[in-house]
Amino acid sequence: MLPHPVYNFSAGPAVLPDAVLRTAQNEMLDYNGTGFPVMSMSHRSDVFMSILHHADQDLRTLLDIPRNYKILFMQGGASSQFNMVVMNFANGFRRVDSVVTGNWSSVAHKQMGKLSDVEIHLAADGKAYNYLDLPPANTWDTSRHSAFVHFASNETVNGLQYGTLPEPGADMPPLVCDMSSDILSRRINVRNFGVIYAGAQKNIGPAGATVVIIREDLLERCCKRVPDVWNYQAHVGRQGMHNTPATYPIYIAGLVFRWLLAQGGVAQMETVNALKAAKLYAAIDSSGGFYINNIRPDARSKMNVVFSTPSPELDHCFVQKAGNAGLKMLQGYQSVGGMRASLYNAMPLQGVETLIGFMHDFQRRYG
Amino acid sequence: MLPHPVYNFSAGPAVLPDAVLRTAQNEMLDYNGTGFPVMSMSHRSDVFMSILHHADQDLRTLLDIPRNYKILFMQGGASSQFNMVVMNFANGFRRVDSVVTGNWSSVAHKQMGKLSDVEIHLAADGKAYNYLDLPPANTWDTSRHSAFVHFASNETVNGLQYGTLPEPGADMPPLVCDMSSDILSRRINVRNFGVIYAGAQKNIGPAGATVVIIREDLLERCCKRVPDVWNYQAHVGRQGMHNTPATYPIYIAGLVFRWLLAQGGVAQMETVNALKAAKLYAAIDSSGGFYINNIRPDARSKMNVVFSTPSPELDHCFVQKAGNAGLKMLQGYQSVGGMRASLYNAMPLQGVETLIGFMHDFQRRYG
Secondary structure, three states: OOOOOOEEOOOOOOOOOHHHHHHHHHOOOOOOOOOOOHHHOOOOOHHHHHHHHHHHHHHHHHHOOOOOEEEEEEOOHHHHHHHHHHHHHOOOOOEEEEEEOOHHHHHHHHHHOOOOOOEEEEEEEHHHHOOOOOOOHHHOOOOOOOOOEEEEOEEOOOOEEOOOOOOOOOOOOOEEEEOOOOOOOOOOOHHHOOEEEEEOOOOOOOOOOEEEEEEHHHHHHOOOOOOHHHOHHHHHHOOOOOOOOOHHHHHHHHHHHHHHHHHOHHHHHHHHHHHHHHHHHHHHHOOOOOOEOOOOHHHEOOOEEEEEOOOHHHHHHHHHHHHHOOEEOOEOOOOOOOEEEEOOOOOOHHHHHHHHHHHHHHHHHHO | OOOOOOEEOOOOOOOOOHHHHHHHHHOOOOOOOOOOOHHHOOOOOHHHHHHHHHHHHHHHHHHOOOOOEEEEEEOOHHHHHHHHHHHHHOOOOOEEEEEEOOHHHHHHHHHHOOOOOOEEEEEEEHHHHOOOOOOOHHHOOOOOOOOOEEEEOEEOOOOEEOOOOOOOOOOOOOEEEEOOOOOOOOOOOHHHOOEEEEEOOOOOOOOOOEEEEEEHHHHHHOOOOOOHHHOHHHHHHOOOOOOOOOHHHHHHHHHHHHHHHHHOHHHHHHHHHHHHHHHHHHHHHOOOOOOEOOOOHHHEOOOEEEEEOOOHHHHHHHHHHHHHOOEEOOEOOOOOOOEEEEOOOOOOHHHHHHHHHHHHHHHHHHO
16 A cells, blocks of 8 residues: 555546446456456447447537437547548648647647548648647638648646637638547537537546547548548447447446536536646646746646756656656656646546645755 | 356457456556556556566567567557558558458458558458358468568458468468457467557457557558658667557556466467367357358358347347356357357356357247
8 A cells, every 4th residue: 555645647548437347346257247247248239339428428518419410439549530531521622721739639730631532721730839839720721622630639648728719710611620638628609519429438437448429410421442441430320339349448438428417517627627727737837937837828738738947857856756646657758758647537637636735845855 | 146057258358367357447547556556547647668678578478579670559449450551561562362251351451552652452252252262371461572462361241260370371471460359368479470469358358448569660661651640660770669659458468468477378279269169160050050150161260159049039139148148248249140259358158158058948938
């Protein structure tokens, strides 16, 4: 046993609710009196089909997903969606619009152009703001003749987030959003989106499941030349059972959805997440410049709070000492350095307050 | 509690060793005293990197994988490999040879032609044997100028298996083998293969992980036009950490590898699997025609034993009554009907003997 509670600030795979892990532990060898472990169930068994059905329904409730949207629990992570959205939805189009706001949307921008002849048009680039602010949606150079416009609602590495999510404008094609790191953290209007996708390992569940929410009419664009395993239409046509899905990660995601409903749903998460982020940014901003975050306040992520001290050596020391104090995984992304505290739904307010306390102590000793 | 032990004959996701599930249960909230659940660990943390490293090493030991082969733990299932092997290894080639022996190699044959202009050449088709026997490798119409020849070592749906695995002949390009349903069930000579791939959910672990074993020199064929997420070279170059892998399924696979080593390894599995299959086929063959399996003895699968009774109604009745007696998931594949008993490594001999006892009783009552 460790001397104090451990708080896991990992950006992903990330902290999961204790209650979810305890249920999974209890049900490991026998799910709900069936005599079967979830991991050993055929994906076509009634029991697993029911697990999948409830996960679908609960996610619909949580995000108020309309009936003309399909939900798929796929594999491959958000990275596999970069190319799948192009392969499936840009068929017959000349151009895809792409908004680059930081690390992940930049990777998406580069990857989307592979395997396809469609032009990936840079509709906006946060580079103009040195990635310390986000290009507002009304400045995006989009065309309604493009297949879609791709953007990320939250940049996990850079700590940026669209506080107000873009809404479809007159010159906008359907919005395709990588919501990996802030899905379920706040209320959204799904009707504003053509496609929302998210790797599970931040706010949904364990790595291995990828949630894709698709407006039904877009499925008509899916082309038979696309291999079935990457073809949304093929997956929808077989109720998500085109091939064996990642059954156990889906089961855990379902437990997380149930936990979220019991907590009061996404509205309640939004309130708590706003409070957690406000407290941590206040601690940074009131440190007299010892802790630094230069992102414009409106563009600051409530999920991934990046900050640094005056030197890389001190950053390293901070991460080490914080780890010893039970505040784990606070190092920034490999290519960025500094610190990053990820405050997903399963991070309790207490964890953030403990971190703030540690920051004060650290500044007193080293500041 | 159920009145008798439950045996799970599912073709996949399939039975896992009880000892593995108990370890996973014990470690669910705290892996090895780290204070972290495996599911919440960053894939780049030392602890997870060590889990991955040991899984790699143990799989190498189990299958005697030479150093010039790389192992990847990918996502997407075997179905995603159908296209990945073509995209990565057929670049600059005109032809891929493909051997169709049943359901899954037939699906692979159809899918491989998508997204690519390379000719998918039908090098052999078990249709000539009505899928009751396998075309011997020395009859395959292959060319050493083809990119590779693709085949399945075991047909999960049809119950066929190459008892003696093909060896590379003079006119053969590299062998690419879908070993999803019999990997780790018997000794193999990895050196005979260019690529071996397998969905985890049969003999490796939970659905969501896909093992790919690649002879190093073939990686040079991987082309930059292939998106990184489907590019073997990109994954190998980042030690399997190109994007977040399915960490929990990989952890469970690692536990299965350790369990296999403790059982005496693959050689011991091969002995037990041969015995289990021999007993079950003997029960079928000695039923005076009540239980039917028409596959030529040498081509009968030791992993998936398919059989039927004289009528579909009786088959249905068999599956129901067997289920009530704790012998679960014995229905045949949806498009095939009849019965199928999957005898993967984690199915104990006792389970097969219980099934045989039930078959005798059933025949006495309904035969």
